[in-house]
Amino acid sequence: xxxxxxxxxxxxxxxxxxxxxxxxxxxxxxxxxxxxxxxxxxxxxxxxxxxxxxxxxxxxxxxxxxxxxxxxxxxxxxxxxxxxxxxxxxxxxxxxxxxxxxxxxxxxxxxxxxxxxxxxxxxxxxxxxxxxxxxxxxxxxxxxxxxxxxxxxxxxxxxxxxxxxxxxxxxxxxxxxxxxxxxxxxxxxxxxxxxxxxxxxxxxxxxxxxxxxxxxxxxxxxxxxxxxxxxxxxxxxxxxxxxxxxxxxxxxxxxxxxxxxxxxxxxxxxxxxxxxxxxxxxxxxxxxxxxxxxxxxxxxxxxxxxxxxxxxxxxxxxxxxxxxxxxxxxxxxxxxxxxxxxxxxxxxxxxxxxxxxxxxxxxxxxxxxxxxxxx
Numbered sequence: 001x002x003x004x005x006x007x008x009x010x011x012x013x014x015x016x017x018x019x020x021x022x023x024x025x026x027x028x029x030x031x032x033x034x035x036x037x038x039x040x041x042x043x044x045x046x047x048x049x050x051x052x053x054x055x056x057x058x059x060x061x062x063x064x065x066x067x068x069x070x071x072x073x074x075x076x077x078x079x080x081x082x083x084x085x086x087x088x089x090x091x092x093x094x095x096x097x098x099x100x101x102x103x104x105x106x107x108x109x110x111x112x113x114x115x116x117x118x119x120x121x122x123x124x125x126x127x128x129x130x131x132x133x134x135x136x137x138x139x140x141x142x143x144x145x146x147x148x149x150x151x152x153x154x155x156x157x158x159x160x161x162x163x164x165x166x167x168x169x170x171x172x173x174x175x176x177x178x179x180x181x182x183x184x185x186x187x188x189x190x191x192x193x194x195x196x197x198x199x200x201x202x203x204x205x206x207x208x209x210x211x212x213x214x215x216x217x218x219x220x221x222x223x224x225x226x227x228x229x230x231x232x233x234x235x236x237x238x239x240x241x242x243x244x245x246x247x248x249x250x251x252x253x254x255x256x257x258x259x260x261x262x263x264x265x266x267x268x269x270x271x272x273x274x275x276x277x278x279x280x281x282x283x284x285x286x287x288x289x290x291x292x293x294x295x296x297x298x299x300x301x302x303x304x305x306x307x308x309x310x311x312x313x314x315x316x317x318x319x320x321x322x323x324x325x326x327x328x329x330x331x332x333x334x335x336x337x338x339x340x341x342x343x344x345x346x347x348x349x350x351x352x353x354x355x356x357x358x359x360x361x362x363x364x365x366x367x368x369x370x371x372x373x374x375x
Contacts, residue, residue, distance in 0.1 A: 006216060007231075008041035015078070017042045017167065017200050018063065023072035025058055025224075032058040034224035035072070042167075045194050045201045047211035049247075050221035056204045058224075060170050063202065064093045077167065090167040096176050098157035100145040107132070107141040110159045117164070131159040134193060151182045155189070162197060171203040175210060187213045208248050212236065220244050236296075241375045245294040250329075252300070252340050254293040258285040258372065266372060268293045271336040278311040281372040295370030297343035302330050303362050304354055311367040316340065318359045330355065332363060 008014040016039035025033040033055045040046045048056035061067045062074060065086035073080055081089055100109050110131050114124045132138045135155040140148050145156065154174065161169055174190070175183045191214050194201045205211050211218045212232040219229045220243070228240045239245035242253060254277060256270035266285055267276035270293070279293055307313060319339065320331035323346075330342045342363055355361060 006043070008044070009039065009217065014041055016040060016075075017044075017077055018202075019073075019075040020059075021073040021075070023062070023069045023074055025055075025062065025067060026070045032224055033062075033069075036224070036226060038219065038226060038229065040200065040202065042200055043198050044216045045191065045203070045214055047215035047218045048202065048204045048221060049206070049208060049211040049218050051206060051247075053223075054221040055224040056221050057172065060093070060172060060202065060204050063168065064091055064170055065089050091170065092161045092164060092166040092168075093170040093172065094157050094161040094174055096173045098145075098153050100153060100156055100160075102145055105142050105144060106137060106148070106156050109145070109156055110163050112160065113164050127163055131163050134162070134196060135159040135189075150178055151186055154178065154186060158190070158193065162193070162199060165197075166199065168200045168202065171201060173205055174203065175205075175207075183210070184213075190214060212248070220247055238371060239294065239373070242292050242294065242373055245371070245373065250297050250341055250343075251294050252297065254295075254338075256291060256293065258289050258291045259287050260285070265367060266291075268372070271334075271338075274314075274334075274336060278367045279370055279372045280367050283372070283374070285372065285374065289374070292373045292375075293370050294373055295365060297329060297341040298327075299365055299369040300340065300342040301364045302332070302342040302344060302355065303364070304359065306362050307364040310364045312365050312369075314340070314363045316361060316363060318355060318357055318361055321355075321357065330361070332361060 018040040020036050020038040023033055023036045024031065048059060050056050058067060062069060065084060068082050074082055076089065101112065107128055110128045111124050114127060132141055135158055137152065137155055137159065140152060145153055175186055178186060187210060203214065215232060217229060217231055218235050220227045220235065222243060228235060228244045235244060235248055239248065245251045254268060254270040256268045258266040258268055261267050264280050264282060266279050266281060268279055268291060269276045277293055285291055301307065314334055316332035316334045318330055319333045322329040327343050327345055332340045332342060334340060340363060
């Protein structure tokens with residue numbers, strides 16, 4: 001049985017849950033969001049990713065109702081929500097600080113919003129129990145927030161945010177306070193909960209790994225603009241600019257000029273006295289056009305013998321080796337002075353490895369391994 005791929009953004013008949021139409025947000029003279037248009041679909045786990053000050057938190061605050069656009073329209077399920085107060089929107093926000101009530105039990109923290117809406121008692125009881133079960137907190141219902149761990153507090157905040165069944169849940173750096181191991185476990189829990197409830201999640205993060213793990217699509221932002229919106233795989237494998245390639249993961253960049261070689265193949269002239277690099281690109285480049293060739297370290301093979309039968313071969317010298325347990329990253333200096341990173345999986349014991357510091361080595365990759373960029 002084939003599983004259907006979740007990609008509502010690729011279906012022209014799907015209506016977005018959230019639509020930003022030419023939204024600009026200014027604070028005095030400062031432009032925080034610059035003429036931004038974006039569609040987010042129901043049941044998406046959507047990540048806004050970018051450095052501090054890129055506008056991602058401003059977008060979230062506008063969705064939550066704490067800020068209104070200076071110009072443009074913001075629609076939720078087809079309704080313009082500018083000016084609608086936060087408590088009248090089908091939107092909930094989970095803050096970085098979790099903002100739990102310290103004097104209330106976990107149970108009462110989750111029930112808080114439902115009680116404020118004057119829901120019937122049995123309905124509140126049923127909903128809180130359901131949320132405790134969803135977030136695996138049944139055992140902790142009677143405890144106070146200070147009596148449970150940081151990861152459990154995070155789940156209480158999530159349960160409380162989901163209790164009112166919002167159409168949209170906004171998560172502002174939700175895992176910022178957790179250590180790395182717990183953070184990774186929590187990411188998978190979040191994905192499971194999002195899938196179980198079918199709620200649309202929009203997460204703000206500056207952690208690329210987090211965005212790549214949890215999101216159905218990622219919007220990479222810079223200075224109030226969206227540079228690229230795509231699935232994590234496309235953002236990583238097919239970035240549309242140096243900014244995106246460099247922002248996500250490690251990348252080697254060669255700057256040069258291209259000349260066509262026929263059949264989507266190009267030669268990239270990158271250093272005087274060095275053979276050009278051979279790359280493929282579906283996007284056309286003209287002869288002599290300045291371009292940037294980006295290649296991930298794991299796509300580059302490193303060897304002590306000169307490889308044959310491969311499109312690109314460079315020689316260099318090992319400057320540094322970063323041993324990360326499962327992988328090793330080699331920093332190799334080319335004769336041009338450029339430093340290239342190549343990565344290998346450590347499948348053998350360390351004593352069996354052939355390459356060490358100062359060794360002359362060959363770097364190689366095929367024509368389709370990298371991506372040619374025009375900006």
